[in-house]
Amino acid sequence: MRISSNMIYQKGVGSMQQQWSDILRTQQQLSSGKRVLTPADDPIAAARALEIGQSKGVNAQFMVNAGYAEDRMGLLESKLTGVTDILQYVRTKTVEAGNGVYDETDLSYVATDLRAQFEALLALANSKDGMGDYLFSGYKANEQPFTGNLAGVSYNGDQGTQTIQVSASRYMPVSLPGSDVFGSTRAFGDELISTPAGLANQGDGALGATLTDPADVSLLGRRYEVTYHDDGVNPPTWDIYEYRPDVADRIPVATGVTALDDPAVTAALGFELNLASGTPEDGDAFEVFASSPNVFDNLGMLIDALERPGPSGMAGGAVAVGLQNIDAALENVLKTRARIGSQLVEAQSIQTLGDDLNLQYSESISDLVDVDFVEALSRLAQQQTYLQAAQQSFLKVSGLSLFNYL
Template identity: 80%
Template structure:
């Protein structure tokens, strides 16, 4: 093999460049703290680190989602606490209204107070979050869920529940449909109908009622006055009038009816009403409370009964029915708060688990990618020696010439 001076120079320069490249690579490792600077340095470690980094990113996003869920659930919990406080206050005032010493003026004062509480609860039912989304409208976050007043409140949302993904397999509910909180406070059953006899009745008649299946909720949440007439000559008759909030005069439902269970009356009331037992006397009256699963309808009925008491009086009529309806709403709110409390505990556990996972991901990535400073510094010193040796040997070889021997 023929060795030329040009080859000697090329080999020498190439060797020094290789040593420079190795030294520079080690210096970059030391300055960045990373062992794997490019995938070519360790393809397997780089691939694994990329996979772990993606998993860490997904986990971090789940933690962000969990934080949002926790904030949203905390807001729901606060609103439900306010609703429960209002209901508890209204219950206390309703008990006071059953005090036999209260006259019509005192009851009117209580009714005025309860009207303000009614408006406050309706405002809470229309609560929004910081983004302007309604909390109790289901999927329809941009739609105000409730509208109306004491005469009737309508729900405009749907029955959906918004969720957010907080783990690979967990979608956490972060909203509540208003129908679950406010319009589903009591189960449909005959217990919704109360029929207390008038305080001035002479006879011992008692009424009964039966709800159809399914019942029409739009016909519930109403109060009626039923009067029996018997002049001893003509067949006995019944008069039925409705008390409706916001309407000053009683609304006739049936006048001069010969049977309470007449199909036309049943259709108008939304339930079947009949004389269950006993014999009423002429002029005997009954008050019929057709409670609704909708707490707003029930509260409207209660407040109206305080403003214009019916024949059964407050204690046996409006107060007894009102307390049962408020208790049903309170129980519903407490059950919902318990469920949200359970979810808040879950979010705390998920946040803790997410933090632990992030720490594990970081440690695993560090083990794969970070430089061992002791080994790298030793290698750096070794490469410096190699480079210096290459430089010195190149200087010696580059001085060789045949002319020195001529």
């Protein structure tokens, strides 16, 4: 094989350029701290690092979501704490109202105080978050959930629960439908209806009540007065009047009826009344409290009873019923707070787990693409030696030209 001088130069230059290229690549690895500068350097490691990097990004987003969920549930917990405080205060005032030494003036003062608590409770039920979304409207975050007054409060939201994804398989609730918190404080049943006898009754009659099936919720949360009439000549009759917080005078529901369980009366009340036992005397009166699952309706009924006491008085009627309703509302709110508390713990655990997983992902990527500085520095020194040897050998070989002997 014949070797020309041109070939010697080409091979020598090519060899030194390759050595320079190797040195430059090693220097770039050292300056960047990365072993894999391009996918071509290690296709398998580059692909695996990209896959892990994507998983790390998803995990980071889940951590952000978990932080948002924790903030939102912390806000819910704060609002429900306020609800608990108000209900406990209302309970205390209701117990005070049962004090026999309180006259109508004292009771009116208590009622005035409870009116303010009613408005505060309604404001909490209509709370918003930092974005202006209502917390207790379900999916209808832009619609005010509760509207109304002492005469009745209606729920305008839906039953939906907003969620946010905090892991690959976990969607955490970050809102509550107001109907669950404020509108489901008591279960439907005949125990919603209380029929205490008047304090001035002469007979031993007692009323009973049975809810219609299905019950009409709109007819609950109301208070009635039932009076028995018997002149000894005509058949006995009953008069039924309703107390409404927004109406000064009692509203007649049915007068002069001979049977409390008359279908027309039952349809008007939403439940069936009957004389459960005993025999009433002429003029005997009974008070009927038709409690509601809605805490606002029950509170409005209590406040109206404080302002206009019925025949059963405070201790035996309004206070007893009021305490039952308030205790049920408190229990429902505390159960809700317990559920939110467990979700807060879960959100914090998810973030802690996410931090650990993020560290693991970072270490895995580092193992795949980061440079080993000791090995790279040793390789750089070796490559420099190779380059120097190539340069020296090129000088020697290039000096063997025949022209040197002419």
